[in-house]
Amino acid sequence: MRILAIDTALERCAACIMADDSPEPLAQESMDLTRGHAEALLPLVERVIARVEGGFDGLDRVAVTVGPGSYTGLRVGLSAARAVGLACGIPVVGVTTLSALLAPLLAADDDFLGKGYLLAAAIDARHGHVYFQALSQDGGIAVPPSLLPLPEALRLLGPGPAALAGSAAPALAAAAAAQGVRAVVPDGHIAPQIEWIASLGLVADPAHALARPLYLRGPDAQPQDHARLARR
Secondary structure, three states: OEEEEEEOOOOEEEEEEEEOOOOOOOEEEEEEOOOOHHHHHHHHHHHHHHOOOOHHHHOOEEEEEOOOOOHHHHHHHHHHHHHHHHHHOOOEEEEOHHHHHHHHHHHOOOOOHHHOOEEEEEEEEEOOEEEEEEEOOOOOEEEEEEEEEHHHHHHHOOOOOEEEEOOOHHHHHHHHHHOOOOEEOOOOOOOOOHHHHHHHHHHOOOOOOOOOOOOOOOOOOOOOOOOOOOOO
């Protein structure tokens, strides 16, 4: 099976092609972006596709990050993934950014779970909040994907030790250290890695890993007077 993975959920625009019989991507490219994902994504995907024999015709599946993340970025990635899936007649699966961050920590079992570490992903959601998910020391879900104040995420780390990933991981690790809790942030684990998004997409069940946005934060804008402007 060959998969195209797309990620525009956070401050990165990335794509790669991976096969289930190869440990390394067949082709990949990424760029750090705070905005402009819509303009950058399709040319980037085309460059990645051009490096692989068979092109779009050789794809069996598409994976795309579904959040949590930037509202605009998620829409860009989901729209592109659905368009490729429709044009190629192949399934599109969704991968959460939190799962993509946790996957390499989980794979390093001898370093973390095997030594009793809690695994947690924390993405900066601004205004003192984080998008947070944690796996217990036996690999089960300790905290499902949630939007939490940073102190609440810190409380959920428990006594430690913990291995952290994501853009809010350094801040969370520093807060943990101030309370005497050991928390480490391995190198290279601040942003989701596109090859892990592809790997998770290869094993995902299309019937359950739906390509739908995962919004943990409600809309900031609220309608006035039940969607009507107040009359004077």
